[in-house]
Every structure is written in structure tokens, then in C-alpha cells.
Amino acid sequence: MIIGANWHCVYIQFYYFLRGQIGGETVQNLSITLESGGKTPMYEQLYRYFAAEIARGHIRPGEKLPSKRALQEGLGISRSTVETAYGLLAAEGYIEARPRSGYYCGDLVAPASPEPRSRPAPEREPERQPPRGPDFSTASVDVSQFPYATWAKLNKEVVYSSPELLRRGHRQGDLPLRRALARMLGETRGVRCAPEDIVVGAGMEYLTGLILQLLPEATVLGLEDPGYTAMADTALALGRQVRYIPLDEAGMREDELRKSDVNVCYVTPSHQFPMGVTMPASRRSRILRWASEEPDRYVIEDDYDSEFRYVGRPIPSLKSMDDRGRVIYVGTFSRSLAPSIRVAYAVLPGPLLAKYRALSAHRLSTVSRYEQAVLALLMDTGVYGRYLRRLTGLYARRRARLLAALGDIPGIEVSGDGGGMHFLIMSRERTEPELLESALEQGLDLAGLSRYCHRYEPEGGCLVLGYGGVEEAQLSDACERLRRALK
Amino acid sequence: MIIGANWHCVYIQFYYFLRGQIGGETVQNLSITLESGGKTPMYEQLYRYFAAEIARGHIRPGEKLPSKRALQEGLGISRSTVETAYGLLAAEGYIEARPRSGYYCGDLVAPASPEPRSRPAPEREPERQPPRGPDFSTASVDVSQFPYATWAKLNKEVVYSSPELLRRGHRQGDLPLRRALARMLGETRGVRCAPEDIVVGAGMEYLTGLILQLLPEATVLGLEDPGYTAMADTALALGRQVRYIPLDEAGMREDELRKSDVNVCYVTPSHQFPMGVTMPASRRSRILRWASEEPDRYVIEDDYDSEFRYVGRPIPSLKSMDDRGRVIYVGTFSRSLAPSIRVAYAVLPGPLLAKYRALSAHRLSTVSRYEQAVLALLMDTGVYGRYLRRLTGLYARRRARLLAALGDIPGIEVSGDGGGMHFLIMSRERTEPELLESALEQGLDLAGLSRYCHRYEPEGGCLVLGYGGVEEAQLSDACERLRRALK
């Protein structure tokens, strides 16, 4: 850039939206920089720009050019400048005018394929392939029963209901949703809370990040080992210290918790991930006692997969047993409704709620108000409850078929299958890599337990088998492959 | 709790969704704890629970009770247990059975008003009142023209399009949206980027928080003074150091920036908030030069309100002039579409993108995929572009009327009115509190400049007047009130 010429140079952006097709074609970015006061008049710069773009095939035959007014406003120049340029282009057949419709690119001079842009796109991240074999990932859930029609109908109602829903909502989430959540949590999880105690946010990761920001910087977070690795990532990204607390058959060990310097622990009592154990009431009250012994101790209760339980009776949530305000309860719709519905919720104890309100004075909830309203209606009308029950039945049948298929294989033990959408397969005779390899030979991409472990070393090989995403039609085949892999 | 009796005690949560009405009624949480193996049989406990709830009016006449199967599954007990309990209740008139429909609360024994729950709700946060006078807040935007019908139609199409949209999407945001964004940014802001460089997130606050997490912990963030206060809140909550850099009539002062120890600065070049100045190309290139001089320096360009510009020519975005990969470009749909649509986007330079990918290995995008798809369609079909042009015209007319109304008032100066949805009113004769008070006398709740200032002290009184939210019907009245307040 020549200094001095700067003052005569005005950069102008090209303001224009293609009437594009949705699909796989290459994105074409048009961008002009015009100079006024230079030796080339502006109309000529415009003319040259479009002529070149058309000649290179970046604007293709039949494509609509921006209207004169759009260019005028977008570029901040006079309409006659655009008119002169378009006149030149039209005279030479680059474009043709359709009165009262617009200018369209002519079909005379286009090369066969558009010339590539000068700057190459950076290395593409490979897009996700649709999996061919059965999907035993613990992250997948069944969406085949999703109430599409109801969702679409409620959405339409909600959009047309009031312009108010386009304006700024409540930062903790809109009241109807929080009210519905408070009722649901009371009825299904024994969590007595008011809508005022609830914060709604865009997904569990966002919400746990938010909670960690509400806790003092000196917080030492205790995580389950093995456990949910994303929680560790979130904590470390926020600069919080992390300790790994071993589990036993009742969940996080309270004695180990006491030996550590942890002051906030994160647990999944209803169906521990990945071990699948359910924390019994005795351990729950021990953990609560630990939390109540120091003023800044908290328990983050991730009520993971509590919606799905097949054997035994429900155990009350930690939060429902918490009379000291030591439990931060979090839950999500990602697994009960769909992973792409990014709504999670937290019930905050008073001090944290106050800190949240002070911290996020100017913030809004991170969830679209339309989606909040649809969800609230879904719960209030009972559709969500019925859907949950149907899903539970579906998963229960799927689990039963899988367990039956695995039942008579010698040397294999299944555990953690009382609820949720995954269980563990343990083999004393074969190691995890051996198991994974023979699964891969059957076309099964399974997960080993070790990826969730920090210090813990399982005896023998362990696989974590999620069945939420296994399609019903593939189930027989999936069972067969599993049997062959594990035999 | 009696130790020893623990082993015979099984807690059971009441699993049940009301077929509720949507509305203002008090939330009623029901929750049972049953004991099996004690001396009272379970059906009797159930019976007593419901009888008490009905007698207290917590379950009201005509209300539906949970189905036998819902209770059976939810409580993990037998259906006949529920049946016995319901039979007793029905025999005594508490409830009545409607075959093949459900059990409903009878209307014989209900008290006039429900007995309050034992635990009182915590102090309620006052819900937002709808403002009566004209809304001159800078946070409000005009949603009267929002394409409701198109939004609802596209949403329906999207919901029915594919179950794939319920599954886990791309963590940076789905490709169609990023592709549409890349094209739009190229066309309107000269930002040449690939969809791979874009990260979509739930609102500007979330995204800036994310970006700050990608920057080293030792980062010192330079903010505009006066400026957007939420950015400071976000940075401080994440434990980042903050410096305030003064402005001049060209935006953030580069000389002051150099004097400071800042290595990442946050600027709003297109229409500075709140001063409303547009950073000229010369200052932009100076800021860019500053950023390129040290390896860890970055500029966060918040292209705030760049969509709306009324005078002069567009100035290219900083990002479009950035050939060293020093600019993090961020934008949002909150102001161009609606505040409740929580979608913002960032264009990350290579190293930060790599860090993002490493950090968020297991995360998903925080925006609902349905909403992403609708937005992509809105852009691809040109609806969004046309809507933006219509909005620009609307705001331009509104601005003109306001400026005309203020034009002949002596002692008043207007500035920062070249674009966006707000401008500044300065008075050399009256102080800010005086101005605010006389505005309040006219029923106008205006914002003073001082609330956005850290060290900066404006000469005379300054008001920040946002006109995005002033309703068209109220405009004449609003002008009149303003004139009276400022005279």
C-alpha cells in the first residue's frame, strides 16, 4: 500500500446476496475494492470487476446480479455509476437486462468450469461419514421415535404466538420452561426447587463451564476415575485444578475423597459413566455429609441417564436429600430428546445463584427462546413424559435382546446394565486391545474402558457398549456380530 | 434416619407428568418415598399419600392422576399394588375411574384453596415489565418486520427433512450454515474465509468467552473506553487481565495501545459502541500493524452493527485487510434478526482454530441444529439479505426523523450517527444526571454515556440513544418527548 495515496483511496465492499441454491456447490465470495479519486473512474472499475468475474466463471450464466439499488446502497455510490457499468456490460453481452426483474449473467462467455479462487481453502476437516455398521457409541441415542409432527406444530404455534419471543428473554431461561422443569424435577427426581433456582443453558458443557466460573478460582475439582472426560477438559480449559477420585461398586469413594484436597466433586450417581453403577442411598448420604463439613464444599450432581432405568427401584437424587444447599443439580435433554437439542439445566444453591446473577448482569440465556417455548409446551402437554416412557420401553427391549445375546458367552461378564443406554462387557481372558481388534474384524467400532480412565486399571479387557444408537433393523445383525467378536 | 433400618428402606420417587395447563398457576411438585418390608404395606402408603395430597388440595378436582402403568414403572412396583391403592381411593370417592382414559381426582373433598407447601419459594426475582414509554435502549431492535411465516415454514421443512438433524452435528456448527456465512462474509464484509474457519456459537458472550479461553492465560486484553461492558465482565470472569484503552474520533488509539502491555485488543470498528465512530482505514491499518509486530498479538474485531450504515461508504472490515492472520472476526444475528436468536459466529485464524479443535474434541456446537438449518436456508434463499435491506431502510427513516426532531435544539450536538441503531446526544450546558432527570420527567428511561466509561470523562452531559426498539407508532410521540426533555 502506497502511503500518501491512502487519502484518495476508499475501499468499498460489495454488498450483495446471491439467490443461491442450497446444496453442495462451491461457495463464491464476491468482493470489490473501489478507489475513488484515482485515474480509473469508478464505473470502469465496476465494469472490469464484473467482466472479469463473469469471464472466470465465478458468476455463471443465468445467475442474478445484484440490483442497481442494492449495489448503490451497498457500495455507497451513485446509482448512475452502477448504471453506466451495467450498460457497458449489457452492451457487450456479459449480462442482460430483464426489465423490472433484474440483470442476469449472459450465457455466451462462460468457461466450462469456474476458475479456482486464488487463495486455496485451508485443509478441510473430514466431514463425518455415516457409519455403516451398528453404532455402539455411548454418545448416540435413538431418534426414530422423535415427535417430529408435534415439534413442528408447536414450533409454528410458538413463532406465530407473539413478537415478544423475539426480544430479549430472561437470562436464566424463560419462565414457562423453568416452571415446567421445576415441576418435572419435583415429580420425577424429588428435587424441590423453584423456577427461580434454575438456569437453562446451551448444553451440558456450557453449563458446567458456567458453574465452574461461579466457583472460586481456588476450587479443586474431584472427578470420577474412570469418568466423563469432557468434564476434565472443561475444568482444565478454565484453569481449575482437577483430582481423580477412584470408584468402587457404589460409585465415587468417599474415603478417597476425604484423603484428597478436593472441595467440589462431580458425580453421576444415577448411572455412572462409564461404569454404569448406581450410587446407593448410603453412599449418597456419605457424600452429602462430606460436602456439608466445610463451607465451600459442593457436589455437582450430573443426573446422567436417570430417565432410563430398567431394574430395581429409583434412588432419590442427591439434590432431593440435600438440606444444606450443597448440591448443584444438572441435567440435559440431549439424551432424552435428541443430542442436537442443546438445552441443559442446572439447579443452583442460593449463594451460587446470587453470584450468577451478579456475574451475568447483561447476559441472555444461550438457548433460543423459540426452542425454550417449544420445550416448555412439550413438557406441559405431557408429550415429553409419554415420549420418555416410550423410549424407556424401547431401550429396555433393546437391552434385553443384547443381554440375551451375550448371556451364554463364556468368559464374559456384563455389568452396569441397570439403567441408562450403555453397559460394560468384561473379559478376564482377553485384553482390551484384543477385544477391540476382534470387534473391528466384525465391523464393530467399539470403545474400550481405558479411554475414560485416568489412573484406574481394569482387570482384564473392558468394553463400553452404548446401545442408544443401534438401529432397530440392525439389532439382530449387531447381536450376531457381537457374539462372534466376543466368543 | 435410623441406621440399621436403612437396609429395609427403599426410597421411591414418584414418576409422573401432569397433563397440565400452561399458565400462571403455582407449581406443585409431588414426591413420594415408599418403604417396602416395613409394617405398612406399599399400597397403603400409596393410598395415604394420594388421600393426603387430595385432601390438602395439591391435587385438584378433575385433575388426572398418573396411569397405573406410569406409577408401576416409575416407582418400580407392581401394577396390582397401584391397583389396590387406586381401588381404595376410588371406593372412598377421592378419585374416580374413567375406563380406558385414566383416574381423575373427585370433586367432593377439595378445600377452597390449596394448602401451601411446607418449604417456601425463595425470594422471587421480579419479572420484566413491558415498558410503557418509547424504548430507547441500545439493546432493543425492531422485530415488527421479522419474517415469521418464512421462519415457521422453513422450520417445518427442516424438522421433516431428516432425522440426521437430531443427531450430533459438527462442533463448529453445521456445514450449510458455515458455508452460507462464509459466502455472506465474503460478499458483504470482504472476509475471505472458508467454512472450516468459522465457529458458530450461542451468542456473542459465549463466543467471546470461548475465544478468551483459546488465548493464553497470560493474555492482557485491551478494551475500548468507553466500550461494551459485557466484554469486560466475560474477561474478568475468566480471570483474564483487562486494560482500558482510550478512544479518539477514529476509534481505539493506537499510540495508547502501544504504551500499554496489551497483547489482544477488542474493537468495534464499524460502529463503535457506544461512541458510534467508524474507524477509518488508516487507523485500521495501524491497529493491524501493531498486531503483526509480536507473535501472540491478536485483534478481536466485533463487526457490531456493520449491517446498518446510512452515510458514506463501507469501510472494509479489519479481517479483510488482515494478511497476517491476526484478526479474530466475530459477528452475530442478534441485532440483524432478533435478540432471541442466539447465533453468533467467529472466524478464527489458523493457530486458534487448531487450539479450538484440540480443546473441544468432544464438544458439540451450542446452537440447535434446527435453528442452524433454518438460518442457512434463510441466507441461501436470499430472504435474509432482503430482510436486511428492508431493515436498513426502516432504521434509516427512523434515524432521519429523530435527527430532524433534534436538529434545531440549541446546545445539543449529535454524533456517531453514521450507522447502527444508536447515536450520541451531547450537551455542553447540562450534565448527564440533569439530562437523565429531565428525560425521566418526560417518561423516557434513557442511558447516560457514563455507564459505559471506565476512565473516560465526557465533556458535558452525554446520552446514548438507541432507536432500534422504538415502535413506529410511538415515533412522533417519542420525538416530541425528546425535544421537550432536551430543550
Next chain:
DNA sequence: GGGTATTTGTCCGTATGTATG
């Protein structure tokens, strides 16, 4: 609005433990 799948009260056979004779 109409066809289909699911939900729901009802009825009924079964199992287990306890009290009674």
C-alpha cells in the same frame, strides 16, 4: 380429518409369605 399405533383401565392367573387350624 381419518387411519394407525400407543396408552389405559380392567380382568385374571400366579407367586410368596404369613397366619390359622
Next chain:
DNA sequence: TCATACATACGGACAAATACC
């Protein structure tokens, strides 16, 4: 010790009502 009755708890089959598409 054994037979019987009863109380309590469990789950399958059926047809109507309802929800969902």
C-alpha cells in the same frame, strides 16, 4: 408337620379410548 386361607405383590391379555401422524 401339613393343608388352607388370606394378604400382598407381580405381570400378561384384552378392548376401548386416546394420541400421533
